[in-house]
Structure formats: C-alpha cells, structure tokens
Amino acid sequence: MLTDDVDLKEVERRALAAYYEDGLLDIFIGGYLLFFGLLTFTEFEHRVVVWFLPALSTLLYSEAKKRVTYPRLGYVRFTKEMRHRVSINTFLVLFIAGLVTLTGLFTNMGVPERAAWGTLLLNKYNLLFLGGVFAVTFLMMGRIMSISRLYQYSVISLLVFFAGYFYLDSPFIVSEQSMGAPCAIIGVIMVGIGASHLRRFIGRYPKEA
Amino acid sequence: MTPTPSNPDLPPVKEIDRLIHEPARLLIMAHLYVVEGADFLYLMNQTGLTFGNLSSHMTRLEEAGYIEVEKSFVDKRPNTRLSLTDAGRKAFDEYRASMKSLFA
Numbered sequence: 118m119l120t121d122d123v124d125l126k127e128v129e130r131r132a133l134a135a136y137y138e139d140g141l142l143d144i145f146i147g148g149y150l151l152f153f154g155l156l157t158f159t160e161f162e163h164r165v166v167v168w169f170l171p172a173l174s175t176l177l178y179s180e181a182k183k184r185v186t187y188p189r190l191g192y193v194r195f196t197k198e199m200r201h202r203v204s205i206n207t208f209l210v211l212f213i214a215g216l217v218t219l220t221g222l223f224t225n226m227g228v229p230e231r232a233a234w235g236t237l238l239l240n241k242y243n244l245l246f247l248g249g250v251f252a253v254t255f256l257m258m259g260r261i262m263s264i265s266r267l268y269q270y271s272v273i274s275l276l277v278f279f280a281g282y283f284y285l286d287s288p289f290i291v292s293e294q295s296m297g298a299p300c301a302i303i304g305v306i307m308v309g310i311g312a313s314h315l316r317r318f319i320g321r322y323p324k325e326a
Numbered sequence: 327m328t329p330t331p332s333n334p335d336l337p338p339v340k341e342i343d344r345l346i347h348e349p350a351r352l353l354i355m356a357h358l359y360v361v362e363g364a365d366f367l368y369l370m371n372q373t374g375l376t377f378g379n380l381s382s383h384m385t386r387l388e389e390a391g392y393i394e395v396e397k398s399f400v401d402k403r404p405n406t407r408l409s410l411t412d413a414g415r416k417a418f419d420e421y422r423a424s425m426k427s428l429f430a
Binding site for chain 1: 357366371372400
C-alpha cells in the first residue's frame, strides 16, 4: 500500500467484503428460497404472501444488521455511489423473487396448445431458464458487492437447476414442485453457508462488554 | 550520501504531507476516504490499530482539520463517528499526487 499510490480500490473492496462477512445476506436470501421451495409442496393457497416476503425480509435484514453486525464490526456509512450499487443489488434480489413467483404461477396455470412459441419454450425449459437467471444474478451480485462466495452460488444454482431439469421430471412431482425443489436445495445450501459465516463472524468480532 | 537540493530532477519530497505519511494515519485516511463516515469500532477493526493508538492518531488528524469527530450515544452507549472533512479529502488527494510524482 505504501508504494507510489494508495490502492483505494482494494480498501473499498475490503470495506464492502467486511460488511457482508457476517453471512446474513446468504441466510436471508437462502431462507426466502427455502420458504418458497417448501411452499410449492404444500396446499397453502394464499401464495400472494410470497410477494410480501422480500419487503419483510429487507426490514428484518436491516434489523439483524443493527443487532449483529454494527455492535461487532462497527458502523460504516458507504458513499452514495456504493449505496447505489447496493440498491441495484436489492433490486436484483427482488427481481429473482418476482421471477421465481411468476414462473411458478405461469407453470401452474398450464399453457394452451396455441400459445406463442416463446411461451411454449419457456414452459418447457423453465428450469434451465431459471438456472441461467439465478447464475447470472448471483454472478452480478458477487461482482457488485465484492463477495466471492456468491460466485459459488452461481455455479451451484446452475448445477441444481440443470440436475432438476433432467432428474425431477417424474410423474410424482408436478411441474411447480420441480421448480420448488431446486429453490429449496439452493436455499438450504445458502442458509448453511451463511450460518457458518455468521458463526465465524461472531467468533472473530466478539461483542464488546 | 547527501542529496543535491538544486537538482531539478529530484522529486518534491518536501511537499509530502508528513501528517498523512505516517502509516497508521495513512490507513485511517484511506479507510475514511472510501466511505462517507465510520465509527471508532469499525476503524479499529479495519486498520488493526489498538484503542489508544487510534485515539491518538484521531486527535492529531482532527487537530489538523482533516477529520471531523462526532460523539453521540447509540442505545445508551457512547459512539464516536469519524468522517473526512473537505480539507482532509483535498490533503489526501494532494498526498497521493505527490507520492505518485515522487515515484514517477
């Protein structure tokens, strides 16, 4: 750092990485995916609740940050530019949630025989499509937020959805559930990894007496 | 070996801000430069400085007008928030420029 110039990009990257080191983001996104995935296996009819969960999760997430992260790591207010990047990220997360829900409803409704070719294609390959969307979204989030583990989720999503496409097409699992199962699996993985990061974070930054 | 002050090719060493050049203070300035503001605990964790060390450097930077220190209470506990002033931001930019020219 003390060479001809101070590597501010690296300082900024570390600041962001430290802020997300707590694993709370993984737990909340994973928790949502797990909830949604499990919901497809139930008879619960008021699925509109899935639309409100991202908003509720955002509130709970900021509360968890206040209670877990700030007392241990300390408080940091990022620049407008960085906050803007985080907003884009939040939008992306909501976009995934919306897309998953919409595709779920869409698949559940069934497709008429004379539907447009795009609709038929999306209906037939919706798992591959979702796998791609998840992978790209996690990739973008990882880059925006400087969290390398999101790249892992990108690969995991792709693998799980692709595996789902080839193996879940059984008469026992209806199409909506074949979408819910990969979501639940990714959710479990994310919650697990998030919890392990949270445990490490709490050990590394003990709360001051 | 003594340097030749009259040599025009010599980089402007004298122009380097010694207050910022000290490693611990440089760390504090760099961390505050990339954010809008941070509290004492965050800077302690990010820089690896001890409470006393950070406190003394913070005072020096505050006296120079490079940082602004705001003391308040959060959840009934004292909280010290630090941010770079415009003068501090300018001084840090100048420091970086002079270091760049020194090694150019």
